[in-house]
Amino acid sequence: MLGYGMIFALLLLLAFLILLAAIGIYVYRDAKDRRMNALLWTLVAVVAPFLTGFIVYLIVRGAHPNLRCPHCGTSVTERFLVCPSCGAKLRHVCPSCSFPVEEGWKVCPRCAAQLPEDGEAITPPRQKKDRALGKILAAIILVPLVLFALNLLLLTASPFGGGEAGGVGVTTMEAGDYLQTMLNPEIESWLQESQSGAADAYALRYETGEGEERRVEYLVYVSAWAGDASFSIGQTSDFFGRYVEIDCKDNGGGSESFLIVSGNGDPLPQLRLSFGGHPVSCEVREVDFPLDPDA
Numbered sequence: 001m002l003g004y005g006m007i008f009a010l011l012l013l014l015a016f017l018i019l020l021a022a023i024g025i026y027v028y029r030d031a032k033d034r035r036m037n038a039l040l041w042t043l044v045a046v047v048a049p050f051l052t053g054f055i056v057y058l059i060v061r062g063a064h065p066n067l068r069c070p071h072c073g074t075s076v077t078e079r080f081l082v083c084p085s086c087g088a089k090l091r092h093v094c095p096s097c098s099f100p101v102e103e104g105w106k107v108c109p110r111c112a113a114q115l116p117e118d119g120e121a122i123t124p125p126r127q128k129k130d131r132a133l134g135k136i137l138a139a140i141i142l143v144p145l146v147l148f149a150l151n152l153l154l155l156t157a158s159p160f161g162g163g164e165a166g167g168v169g170v171t172t173m174e175a176g177d178y179l180q181t182m183l184n185p186e187i188e189s190w191l192q193e194s195q196s197g198a199a200d201a202y203a204l205r206y207e208t209g210e211g212e213e214r215r216v217e218y219l220v221y222v223s224a225w226a227g228d229a230s231f232s233i234g235q236t237s238d239f240f241g242r243y244v245e246i247d248c249k250d251n252g253g254g255s256e257s258f259l260i261v262s263g264n265g266d267p268l269p270q271l272r273l274s275f276g277g278h279p280v281s282c283e284v285r286e287v288d289f290p291l292d293p294d295a
């Protein structure tokens with residue numbers, strides 16, 4: 001079962017990848033329109049960390065305006081006098097030498113000819129409207145906000161978010177001593193099965209009590225654990241429940257021993273075992289007799 005943290009991390013990764021893909025497609029098309037090096041800029045925008053490549057692209061691209069013929073929409077540059085596609089006049093020119101001139105100039109700077117007061121009617125090229133950029137910038141701001149809100153929502157909706165934390169106790173006991181204390185043939189035969197089994201760890205689980213008295217006991221056997229093994233205990237929770245996490249280190253030597261875990265709270269803690277930091281599988285069997293000699 002995927003933990004809530006894992007699901008959240010996957011969502012985050014997915015959102016980031018989609019955003020990166022959108023940025024890549026946008027930069028490729030936009031750079032191509034502006035006659036910039038589309039492949040290079042796409043690579044820069046997608047690979048550079050923290051979207052720095054994308055930001056640099058947005059700054060640099062200002063020098064390459066994305067101009068269109070106002071009549072047919074063909075991509076043009078500011079140097080074009082007419083649209084190569086439909087022939088629309090895009091700039092004023094000197095009537096005698098055809099040098100491009102600006103609105104309001106009185107004399108041609110190239111041939112010194114007088115320019116007419118009101119020259120030919122022209123339609124200057126237009127900057128292409130850039131709606132996609134607005135969407136991408138909105139996504140960059142909104143995606144983290146939405147994920148943050150989702151995170152809060154999931155935490156509140158999780159049974160642990162509203163429930164009581166409860167407590168957990170873990171003790172070790174030498175297997176022989178434990179069996180003598182409990183005198184339960186079912187536990188003895190379970191241990192024998194476990195010793196010849198293939199799984200990393202085995203556990204018996206016993207649940208008792210009602211309401212606030214409800215508690216759980218685990219008897220844990222791991223073949224690799226020695227009697228003087230040291231272990232660390234942590235408690236975590238996610239969308240699906242609470243966990244008591246026990247990590248053991250084999251200190252070598254010693255005799256076989258059991259871990260006895262007992263806990264309460266709502267929901268009751270589930271067991272997660274690791275050995276030297278590596279998670280191990282654990283076969284859990286429900287039983288209807290107590291397992292904690294101190295309880």
Ligand SMILES: [Zn+2]
Pocket residue numbers: 069070071072073074083084085086087088
């Ligand atoms: Zn045109």
Ligand SMILES: [Zn+2]
Pocket residue numbers: 094095096097098099108109110111112113
């Ligand atoms: Zn001229």
